[in-house]
Amino acid sequence: MSVQSPRRPDLTKTAVDELSVHHHEHAMYDLVIEELQGRRIRIGDHWLTDFASCNYLGLDLDEQVIASIEPAVRRWGTHPSWSRFVGNPRPYMDIEDRLTELLGAPDTLVLPTITHIHLSVLPVLAAQGQLFMDARAHRTIYDGCHVAVGAGAKLIPYRHHDLEHLRAKLRAAPVSGPRVIVTDGVNSMTGNMPLLPELAALAREYDALLYVDDAHGFGVIGERTPDETSDYGSRGNSIVRHYDETYDNVVLVGGFSKAYSSLLAFLALPTALKERLKVATSPYIYSGPSPVASLATVLAGFDVNAERGDQLRLQVHQLTHTVLDHLTKLGIGTSNTSGLPIIQIPAADPDDLPALWQSLFDHGVYTTAAAYPVVPRKEVGLRFQLTAANTSAEIDELCTVLTAHAHRFKAAA
Ligand SMILES: Cc1ncc(COP(=O)(O)O)c(C=O)c1O
Numbered sequence: 174m175s176v177q178s179p180r181r182p183d184l185t186k187t188a189v190d191e192l193s194v195h196h197h198e199h200a201m202y203d204l205v206i207e208e209l210q211g212r213r214i215r216i217g218d219h220w221l222t223d224f225a226s227c228n229y230l231g232l233d234l235d236e237q238v239i240a241s242i243e244p245a246v247r248r249w250g251t252h253p254s255w256s257r258f259v260g261n262p263r264p265y266m267d268i269e270d271r272l273t274e275l276l277g278a279p280d281t282l283v284l285p286t287i288t289h290i291h292l293s294v295l296p297v298l299a300a301q302g303q304l305f306m307d308a309r310a311h312r313t314i315y316d317g318c319h320v321a322v323g324a325g326a327k328l329i330p331y332r333h334h335d336l337e338h339l340r341a342k343l344r345a346a347p348v349s350g351p352r353v354i355v356t357d358g359v360n361s362m363t364g365n366m367p368l369l370p371e372l373a374a375l376a377r378e379y380d381a382l383l384y385v386d387d388a389h390g391f392g393v394i395g396e397r398t399p400d401e402t403s404d405y406g407s408r409g410n411s412i413v414r415h416y417d418e419t420y421d422n423v424v425l426v427g428g429f430s431k432a433y434s435s436l437l438a439f440l441a442l443p444t445a446l447k448e449r450l451k452v453a454t455s456p457y458i459y460s461g462p463s464p465v466a467s468l469a470t471v472l473a474g475f476d477v478n479a480e481r482g483d484q485l486r487l488q489v490h491q492l493t494h495t496v497l498d499h500l501t502k503l504g505i506g507t508s509n510t511s512g513l514p515i516i517q518i519p520a521a522d523p524d525d526l527p528a529l530w531q532s533l534f535d536h537g538v539y540t541t542a543a544a545y546p547v548v549p550r551k552e553v554g555l556r557f558q559l560t561a562a563n564t565s566a567e568i569d570e571l572c573t574v575l576t577a578h579a580h581r582f583k584a585a586a
Contacts, residue, residue: 201530201542212563214539221539222567224557229393229514230409230477230485231562233434238473245469252465257284258451258458264468268437271475275410277396278420278441284456285463287388287428287438291317293454294440295355298382298424299326302350305342305381307367309333311357312547314386318355326350336371343379352379358387358412358427359394362548362556363508364515366390369416376422383423387412392432392478393486393513402487404512409482413441433474435467485561489514492559492568499572506585508552517543518575519554519583526553529581536574554582 208215211234212223232238245264253262265283272281284290295304295317304318308330322328329346331339339354346352354376356367369385376383395406396414406415409432413425420441428438440450451457477485493514500507500518509516520526523545530542533555541556548554557571575582 200534201527201544212560212567216539219534219537221534221537222563222570223539224559224563224571225539225541226560226562227389227431227558228434228560228562229389229432229489229558230434230474230482231560232432232470232474232477234562235473235477237477238434238470241469241473242466245465249465249468253462255462256457256459257462262465262468264465264472268468268471268475269439271472272439273441275408275475275478276425276441277410277414278425280444280447281439281441282447282450282457283437283439283463284454285436285438285460286430287386287426288313288316289456289460290426290438290440291386292320293317293456294426294450295353295384296321296324296326297450297453298351298353298384299324300351301325303327303329303346303352305339305346305352305354306330307333307356309357309360310355311361311386311388314355314357334368336368336375339372340375343375343381348380352381353384354381355384356386358385358425359390359511359513359515361389361515362517362543362552364389364513364517365509365511366394366412366415366513369412370418373418373421373423381422384426385412385423386426388426388428388431389513389515390415391427391429392474392482393489395486402483403490405486405490407483409478409486411441429467429471429474433471435463435470435474437463437467437471488561489559492561492563492565495565495568496557496559496571496575499575501585503576503579504585505575505579505582514559516557516559517548517552517554518557519552521581521583523550523553525581526555529578530555532578532581533574536577538571538574 204216206214214223249262269281291313299321304326306318318328329342331342373383391411392409394415395408395410398407401407411427425441429435507516507518520529543554543556545553
């Protein structure tokens, strides 16, 4: 099936407009999903397997999680329309208590989304000081930094993953006001991790705060233990614990909208900062809160995580490694060196992306097109995400389709 939009705006070739071309002229974005059965989805009359979902633990389809919603809604209604500042239904307190324990953090604060957090918290942390931002930080981090700049902070980007460049920038910048180093945790495009211990050490050395967005790591990676089911670690308690780091000079941001399939996000932070943010950030004071269904599925997600989380992570690990091993066998390149369930595969020819995406679609594989400027031109390609709800049969089908398209992907270096 090919979906062509009737809209053909006059587009110029700026970076953002290139994405707009993909949006308007190709079928790759903004599609309507009519129906869902497990990880099978129907678009128009075409059934596909979904490899674009971030529901890494498969909790969106988990019966225990689904069953948690009705009793909570019967008790609290569909939506607490108080902002958190006005009134907190008890589940908020339960979520923060359990999350603080899971993360081993000094304290936690939950707000509706990570996007809300970046936009409202980065300006408070940076004030009239400096933001040292990884140049490949997620778009929502960028946006938060730009709000902070509007409020008087100075933005100082450093080259992606380049500690010496960051150190040079920290050394060169005159100390005036707070300093915040801003980075992704598990990268949403490459699936790889930042040099977290080194970044934390630099933050401590230069009296800065390290602010990490681990949207994709929370629920997937966790503390290393002798009885861990895989090298993802145990408990899914995110990147700080995965590296056995402390929260000194570190603010961890994460979300429930990926591995926990719920609309809610969090900061792990000192209690004094939490109390300040309660009176300084509009999402706490004014925003409509997460729906009760999401508060319920977060709490049920904690139960599932405690009871079966490491087993689910093992499943994702095995499915991911089946695909990665297959790519190695085919000689196809991927930026993924971590083994985490985000597998980006660059196209041999970036201009082939729409046709390549369409061909996989026609073969029943639904994937995310990683187009420029979302990724650098040399990385333009397809991104596949694996979840515990994918079946082995679906992974086998994916491998067959990848084999048939091998010549259209960039060869491994
Ligand atoms: C790294 C990263 N941060 C933030 C977000 C947005 O999270 P939220 O939906 O909680 O605003 C995403 C989602 O794509 C992401 O990948």
